[in-house]
Amino acid sequence: xxxFVVLARxxxxxxxRNHRRTLIMLAAITLGxxxxxxxxxxxxxxxxxxxxxxxxxxxGHVQVHHPDYRDDPSIANLIPRSDTELSARFVDAxxxxxxxxxxxxxxxxxxxESRGVTLLGIDPDSERDLTFVDYDAVExxxxxxxxxxxxVIGKKLAAxxxxxxxxxxxxxxxxxxxxxxxxxxxVIGLFEANVQSxxxxxxxxxKATVQKMLRIGDxxxxxxxxxxxxxxxxxxxxxxxxxxxxxxxxxxxxELDPYxxxxxxxxxxxVLVWIVVIFLALSFGLVNTLVMAVFERVREIGLMLALGxxxxxxxxxxxxxSLLLLAIGLALGSALAWAxxxxxxxxxxxxxxxxxxxxxGMSSVLYPELxxxxxxxxxxxxxxLGFLASLSPAWRASRYEPIEAITKV
Amino acid sequence: MNLVFRxxxxxxxRQPRRTWLTVGAIMFSNMLxxxxxxxxxxxxxxxxxxxxxxxxxxxQIQAPGYIxxxxxxxxxxxxxxxxxxLRDYFDSDNIAARATAFALVSSEERSYGTAVIGTEPAxxxxxxxxxxxxxxxxxLGEQDAAEIVIGAALARNLRVALGDELTLIxxxxxxxxxxxxxxxxxxxxxxxxxFDRSITEIPLGFFxxxxxxxxxxxxxxxxxxxxxxxxxxxxxxEALLPAGEDLVVHxxxxxxxxLKQAIKADMSSAFFMYGIxxxxxxxxxxxxxxxxxxxxxxxxxxxxxxxxxxGRLGRLxxxxxxxxxxxxxxxGALLGALFTYWFSVNGFSYPGMEEMTAKFNLPARFYPQVxxxxxxxxxxxxxIFTILAAVYPALRLRKLHPVEAMRAV
Numbered sequence: 001x002x003x004f005v006v007l008a009r010x011x012x013x014x015x016x017r018n019h020r021r022t023l024i025m026l027a028a029i030t031l032g033x034x035x036x037x038x039x040x041x042x043x044x045x046x047x048x049x050x051x052x053x054x055x056x057x058x059x060g061h062v063q064v065h066h067p068d069y070r071d072d073p074s075i076a077n078l079i080p081r082s083d084t085e086l087s088a089r090f091v092d093a094x095x096x097x098x099x100x101x102x103x104x105x106x107x108x109x110x111x112x113e114s115r116g117v118t119l120l121g122i123d124p125d126s127e128r129d130l131t132f133v134d135y136d137a138v139e140x141x142x143x144x145x146x147x148x149x150x151x152v153i154g155k156k157l158a159a160x161x162x163x164x165x166x167x168x169x170x171x172x173x174x175x176x177x178x179x180x181x182x183x184x185x186x187v188i189g190l191f192e193a194n195v196q197s198x199x200x201x202x203x204x205x206x207k208a209t210v211q212k213m214l215r216i217g218d219x220x221x222x223x224x225x226x227x228x229x230x231x232x233x234x235x236x237x238x239x240x241x242x243x244x245x246x247x248x249x250x251x252x253x254x255e256l257d258p259y260x261x262x263x264x265x266x267x268x269x270x271v272l273v274w275i276v277v278i279f280l281a282l283s284f285g286l287v288n289t290l291v292m293a294v295f296e297r298v299r300e301i302g303l304m305l306a307l308g309x310x311x312x313x314x315x316x317x318x319x320x321x322s323l324l325l326l327a328i329g330l331a332l333g334s335a336l337a338w339a340x341x342x343x344x345x346x347x348x349x350x351x352x353x354x355x356x357x358x359x360x361g362m363s364s365v366l367y368p369e370l371x372x373x374x375x376x377x378x379x380x381x382x383x384x385l386g387f388l389a390s391l392s393p394a395w396r397a398s399r400y401e402p403i404e405a406i407t408k409v
Numbered sequence: 410m411n412l413v414f415r416x417x418x419x420x421x422x423r424q425p426r427r428t429w430l431t432v433g434a435i436m437f438s439n440m441l442x443x444x445x446x447x448x449x450x451x452x453x454x455x456x457x458x459x460x461x462x463x464x465x466x467x468x469q470i471q472a473p474g475y476i477x478x479x480x481x482x483x484x485x486x487x488x489x490x491x492x493x494x495l496r497d498y499f500d501s502d503n504i505a506a507r508a509t510a511f512a513l514v515s516s517e518e519r520s521y522g523t524a525v526i527g528t529e530p531a532x533x534x535x536x537x538x539x540x541x542x543x544x545x546x547x548x549l550g551e552q553d554a555a556e557i558v559i560g561a562a563l564a565r566n567l568r569v570a571l572g573d574e575l576t577l578i579x580x581x582x583x584x585x586x587x588x589x590x591x592x593x594x595x596x597x598x599x600x601x602x603x604f605d606r607s608i609t610e611i612p613l614g615f616f617x618x619x620x621x622x623x624x625x626x627x628x629x630x631x632x633x634x635x636x637x638x639x640x641x642x643x644x645x646x647e648a649l650l651p652a653g654e655d656l657v658v659h660x661x662x663x664x665x666x667x668l669k670q671a672i673k674a675d676m677s678s679a680f681f682m683y684g685i686x687x688x689x690x691x692x693x694x695x696x697x698x699x700x701x702x703x704x705x706x707x708x709x710x711x712x713x714x715x716x717x718x719x720g721r722l723g724r725l726x727x728x729x730x731x732x733x734x735x736x737x738x739x740x741g742a743l744l745g746a747l748f749t750y751w752f753s754v755n756g757f758s759y760p761g762m763e764e765m766t767a768k769f770n771l772p773a774r775f776y777p778q779v780x781x782x783x784x785x786x787x788x789x790x791x792x793i794f795t796i797l798a799a800v801y802p803a804l805r806l807r808k809l810h811p812v813e814a815m816r817a818v
Contacts, residue, residue, distance in 0.1 A: 025692075028689055028693065039681065039682065042678075043678075071565065072566040074521070076519065105521050105522050107511065107512070107522035107579075109580060112481070112482070113480055114511045114512070114579055114580050115511050115522075116511050116522030116524065160478055160480070162478075172513055173522075174519065178517065180515075180520065180578075266759065269759075277686075284433050284693055285689070288430040288434075288693065288696065288697060291427060
């Protein structure tokens with residue numbers, strides 16, 4: 001232990017003998033670590049947002065459907081159970097954020113135009129926490145009850161249909177017997193969504209109203225549950241499995257949308273690749289610095305060896321020197337990353353490329369997300385790889401022949 | 410060989426390990442840049458080509474406003490004669506007229522709302538990949554036949570097969586009720602379930618009858634062999650448009666604004682990463698050059714007192730750096746090219762990429778293309794930064810005082 005203290009002190013002093021070199025290296029390490037963490041935070045934020053948007057389009061972390069519904073999202077594949085009865089079970093199970101809805105393809109027609117849309121028959125109370133629509137930001141008003149006779153559509157859709165609040169539109173779909181089911185609705189609200197296609201594709205009507213229009217009694221297309229964290233939905237999944245019975249399919253979000261699911265996995269891989277690449281770029285400079293530091297001290301190292309210092313201690317000293325350098329760089333880089341993420345935590349506006357971001361499935365505001373695990377990962381990777389990189393110069397230093405080293409000019 | 414060059418060259422190899430490590434850092438980043446940029450360019454090219462060839466085409470002639478609203482009434486009059494005239498003028502078959510409507514498509518059992526597109530069967534093949542995706546039956550034939558081609562997913566959902574009849578219900582150009590019975594002659598499969606479910610095609614002549622189009626359509630698609638020709642052809646087409654009629658020509662960027670933006674968004678995040686890499690390399694070079702200047706203080710003092718000007722010494726240091734940079738550039742670009750070439754033959758893939766790329770009409774494997782631009786753009790930037798990094802050490806020389814410098818150990 002005593003030896004370690006001595007070595008650490010030696011290493012520390014050696015580091016500052018050539019302060020210019022150390023500072024440049026520190027700057028490089030700090031910048032590298034900052035880039036690792038900052039970029040990772042941005043990418044994490046992007047993916048989170050993407051998944052959040054994606055889930056709000058699905059929506060729900062765990063969903064219950066008729067087994068054929070996903071391939072054929074039509075009226076024929078409803079959950080073969082009474083909505084009231086299943087809902088009671090969800091309430092009893094203590095779920096807070098859950099909802100059941102009718103979700104079928106439909107055609108909406110104004111006086112001028114028709115469009116294909118997805119009709120969502122919802123209960124506005126239970127839907128509040130789940131949907132991508134902010135009720136209070138809706139122009140006009142949102143649905144007030146499950147038997148509300150109005151319809152809320154996206155602003156973009158309203159523009160294409162040439163309709164507005166107060167006007168009537170006709171919704172056409174089919175009932176279970178394949179007879180055309182249609183009904184006139186008054187447009188009562190227009191919503192805005194941060195993903196443009198949502199505004200074109202989704203429209204909301206009261207669940208009871210839609211059930212009546214489609215003549216499906218007390219049945220719905222799906223039950224959805226929102227958990228605490230999208231990364232860990234297994235608890236909810238198990239619970240829902242216990243609740244439902246009969247001919248239904250229970251799926252988690254990453255099974256429902258494999259694109260989003262793989263996105264998360266790809267992201268984890270990518271973060272690691274990014275950290276390693278930056279480290280490699282740094283490692284050349286690090287090894288170089290160490291090699292130089294060893295090289296200019298050959299005589300001194302020889303002297304220490306001649307005085308009886310063990311080679312292992314020389315090795316230790318160089319490695320400590322390298323780790324000290326890295327540790328300072330890591331601390332500064334991590335702190336800098338934290339400091340730069342703070343002011344932009346509330347989102348960076350990237351709306352100049354909003355349609356492009358739409359295409360990647362992202363919204364136009366970017367919220368960086370600094371995860372402790374990523375910071376730890378960056379630090380650990382840098383320390384471990386840095387240790388490995390400094391082995392060779394340190395080993396070389398410890399193998400000097402004392403006499404030769406001392407006499408070297 | 411020039412004296413200064415010889416001096417610089419020899420100076421570099423006084424510390425071969427340091428030189429190699431610095432060259433290695435430059436090489437590493439050059440290699441990575443060459444590979445990444447080739448991959449990116451290749452991907453963007455594919456993204457544009459695949460998206461445009463799938464359906465949109467390079468240019469479209471439309472009524473003003475159609476691009477935003479896509480309303481039934483925003484038509485191009487006498488669309489087929491106009492398309493024929495253009496085909497004759499350009500002596501090209503890659504021009505075809507289309508019309509679009511939304512309709513409720515019903516089979517005996519089911520109904521779905523989809524887009525119904527009227528196409529010129531003889532020419533559609535040249536402006537869209539859809540006819541080539543027909544896996545069962547055939548593509549449309551006669552201009553006026555009551556035929557329809559639908560996606561595999563829709564066929565499955567509607568529970569229909571080749572030869573079955575479907576009913577189309579929608580509204581015509583004047584807002585009146587439009588209906589028709591059509592025969593399924595072909596089923597296509599694009600691999601994208603949503604696309605397969607939302608697009609159906611019928612012959613344009615038949616479309617015009619059903620939807621009361623009175624000889625009009627909604628747009629004419631023009632496909633060009635080379636994307637670079639777009640601006641020239643756009644002007645030619647604009648000049649050809651019948652006088653007195655209110656028509657506009659849109660290029661692909663206007664038609665698919667998301668495409669360029671998606672590329673831009675991706676590019677900016679990529680350039681951030683490249684920037685970090687380049688700066689890290691610059692730090693590495695700065696460190697090396699500063700060290701090599703500092704350790705030669707004594708020697709520089711001598712040559713200065715012998716009458717060499719600091720300016721010339723500065724140039725020597727810059728030249729040394731330039732040699733480092735050129736070595737790194739040559740090796741890096743060469744290795745990068747080899748590396749990229751290997752992938753251009755064997756393809757590049759990443760776990761999870763398949764799901765992600767399918768969303769952008771891209772294949773699961775990429776074949777990056779080596780081009781002069783992608784080969785040189787990254788290394789050139791690295792080279793510039795390498796030289797910049799040597800400016801500070803070179804400038805330090807100006808402050809050197811011969812006598813003091815000679816005393817330095």
